[in-house]
Amino acid sequence: xxxxxxxxxxxxxxxxxxxxxxxxxxxxxxxxxxxxxxxxxxxxxxxxxxxxxxxxxxxxxxxxxxxxxxxxxxxxxxxxxxxxxxxxxxxxxxxxxxxxxxxxxxxxxxxxxxxxxxxxxxxxxxxxxxxxxxxxxxxxxxxxxxxxxxxxxxxxxxxxxxxxxxxxxxxxxxxxxxxxxxxxxxxxxxxxxxxxxxxxxxxxxxxxxxxxxxxxxxxxxxxxxxxxxxxxxxxxxxxxxxxxxxxxxxxxxxxxxxxxxxxxxxxxxxxxxxxxxxxxxxxxxxxxxxxxxxxxxxxxxxxxxxxxxxxxxx
Amino acid sequence: xxxxxxxxxxxxxxxxxxxxxxxxxxxxxxxxxxxxxxxxxxxxxxxxxxxxxxxxxxxxxxxxxxxxxxxxxxxxxxxxxxxxxxxxxxxxxxxxxxxxxxxxxxxxxxxxxxxxxxxxxxxxxxxxxxxxxxxxxxxxxxxxxxxxxxxxxxxxxxxxxxxxxxxxxxxxxxxxxxxxxxxxxxxxxxxxxxxxxxxxxxxxxxxxxxxxxxxxxxxxxxxxxxxxxxxxxxxxxxxxxxxxxxxxxxxxxxxxxxxxxxxxxxxxxxxxxxxxxx
Numbered sequence: 264x265x266x267x268x269x270x271x272x273x274x275x276x277x278x279x280x281x282x283x284x285x286x287x288x289x290x291x292x293x294x295x296x297x298x299x300x301x302x303x304x305x306x307x308x309x310x311x312x313x314x315x316x317x318x319x320x321x322x323x324x325x326x327x328x329x330x331x332x333x334x335x336x337x338x339x340x341x342x343x344x345x346x347x348x349x350x351x352x353x354x355x356x357x358x359x360x361x362x363x364x365x366x367x368x369x370x371x372x373x374x375x376x377x378x379x380x381x382x383x384x385x386x387x388x389x390x391x392x393x394x395x396x397x398x399x400x401x402x403x404x405x406x407x408x409x410x411x412x413x414x415x416x417x418x419x420x421x422x423x424x425x426x427x428x429x430x431x432x433x434x435x436x437x438x439x440x441x442x443x444x445x446x447x448x449x450x451x452x453x454x455x456x457x458x459x460x461x462x463x464x465x466x467x468x469x470x471x472x473x474x475x476x477x478x479x480x481x482x483x484x485x486x487x488x489x490x491x492x493x494x495x496x497x498x499x500x501x502x503x504x505x506x507x508x509x510x511x512x513x514x515x516x517x518x519x520x521x522x523x524x525x526x527x528x529x530x531x532x533x534x535x536x537x538x539x540x541x542x543x544x545x546x547x548x549x550x551x552x553x554x555x556x557x558x559x560x561x562x563x564x565x566x567x568x569x570x571x572x573x574x575x576x577x
Numbered sequence: 578x579x580x581x582x583x584x585x586x587x588x589x590x591x592x593x594x595x596x597x598x599x600x601x602x603x604x605x606x607x608x609x610x611x612x613x614x615x616x617x618x619x620x621x622x623x624x625x626x627x628x629x630x631x632x633x634x635x636x637x638x639x640x641x642x643x644x645x646x647x648x649x650x651x652x653x654x655x656x657x658x659x660x661x662x663x664x665x666x667x668x669x670x671x672x673x674x675x676x677x678x679x680x681x682x683x684x685x686x687x688x689x690x691x692x693x694x695x696x697x698x699x700x701x702x703x704x705x706x707x708x709x710x711x712x713x714x715x716x717x718x719x720x721x722x723x724x725x726x727x728x729x730x731x732x733x734x735x736x737x738x739x740x741x742x743x744x745x746x747x748x749x750x751x752x753x754x755x756x757x758x759x760x761x762x763x764x765x766x767x768x769x770x771x772x773x774x775x776x777x778x779x780x781x782x783x784x785x786x787x788x789x790x791x792x793x794x795x796x797x798x799x800x801x802x803x804x805x806x807x808x809x810x811x812x813x814x815x816x817x818x819x820x821x822x823x824x825x826x827x828x829x830x831x832x833x834x835x836x837x838x839x840x841x842x843x844x845x846x847x848x849x850x851x852x853x854x855x
Contacts, residue, residue: 279851317679317850339682346680348852350673353596360677366588367681369581 267329275323301471343412382414401428589691642801662755700748
């Protein structure tokens with residue numbers, strides 16, 4: 264894919280004095296939803312601030328759809344950034360926050376008014392739009408930031424912990440909105456500490472630890488590359504004990520244990536393809552298998568395997 | 578059709594003027610502008626009450642010149658501009674809201690110009706109005722015949738225009754300096770104190786060095802030299818430089834301002850948003 268269709272980091276490092284922000288990051292982020300995952304201080308926000316020009320890289324090159332972050336007049340025509348900074352220009356109402364951005368963007372009064380209301384409606388903030396942001400709840404501030412970052416129809420949307428402070432209903436609506444924007448071909452880059460949500464919405468992940476990229480790509484692809492970690496498979500069946508005895512005979516199986524509810528078997532295998540073939544033969548010999556699902560090809564497992572037991576950033 | 582940068586400057590002006598004129602933080606700037614007005618208004622009130630005391634128009638004109646050059650130029654406009662222009666960038670960093678502009682599709686040069694113009698407009702409205710009202714208040718206790726004669730037959734209009742113009746140029750010059758300070762330093766108070774000291778001791782440095790101050794040019798534009806026989810502490814504040822031609826003084830301030838705004842622009846282009854370290 265050409266540089267002008269991707270977000271590209273080429274050997275990018277950022278140091279805050281002697282402190283490492285990110286080091287030697289080389290990434291190409293295609294369209295779709297990409298999640299940056301890592302513990303506190305792993306460099307997620309630094310990466311986002313670098314790609315939006317809020318920080319200058321100490322070395323390396325960044326390009327967002329072919330545009331350098333040093334050219335804000337071009338960059339922010341195609342990029343919206345919903346930051347983690349929970350502060351706003353003094354005295355602004357929610358509407359003024361979105362409207363003023365659009366006027367700076369170059370919209371006429373009527374265009375800015377129309378785009379602002381469209382974006383505000385998308386996050387269900389019409390009723391509170393004329394109230395001062397200072398009086399907003401955390402969730403409302405989050406929603407108005409989302410409205411502002413999407414109001415000009417950017418091709419790249421960068422969202423730093425966008426689901427923070429949102430109630431479950433709005434959270435679901437925002438996720439649906441992001442999914443639909445991604446399906447339209449938009450680049451959406453998210454940092455989140457809620458791993459099951461990352462798992463649910465991401466097309467690909469970038470796992471960060473201590474300023475380094477430890478893995479990137481589609482979740483399943485990254486998982487398959489972890490050869491040293493046996494794949495876990497949950498098998499639901501009518502006779503788990505019998506199945507356990509059968510699977511232990513297979514060379515590809517390294518561990519098998521009963522599931523906590525007693526209605527399934529959790530198998531660890533170093534060669535999933537071979538194991539699935541062997542499982543087919545077992546099934547044909549009379550054990551009723553209801554379902555077979557990978558149990559650890561999610562972000563949570565990847566996180567645990569690659570980054571360890573550190574808590575993701577809160 | 579308006580070009581984009583003009584539209585963007587207008588948008589920045591709308592946001593910034595609202596913040597400068599109507600924020601509680603700016604209240605002390607209004608109070609500062611009001612202070613000399615209270616002095617002149619109070620003087621006129623006293624003179625009106627004590628009608629038997631003879632009024633000396635020439636003496637009052639000299640007093641106005643003295644107070645304008647000491648209180649207005651060195652305190653009111655200096656600190657007023659500090660309050661307005663230092664906040665343009667530094668205030669936003671402290672409020673953690675500068676990213677609002679840095680994440681908009683606007684060249685940082687255009688942003689600097691927009692913010693500077695907003696500061697200039699606010700300062701001009703507040704301080705030029707104050708100067709004109711001070712001038713009116715100073716002569717309010719004289720009969721209309723005397724004042725009209727001063728305006729019609731004397732130098733009244735030209736003096737008023739010179740004071741208003743000097744005020745405006747003071748805002749332009751000091752404004753650019755404080756704009757730069759706010760963009761350059763994490764804690765601009767100490768550099769600002771340095772500038773205050775430099776401007777205050779200006780009369781005691783060699784003539785060549787005097788030219789590297791805003792007050793030198795402003796003093797040259799004042800229509801009446803401040804009375805030389807004032808005692809301490811005011812005598813310490815008076816600049817005793819040879820005046821230069823008004824055209825040179827005006828162009829000097831404008832060139833200086835242009836240079837400072839260009840430096841501020843270069844600084845803002847390099848600025849990073851890293852609130853946690855500010």
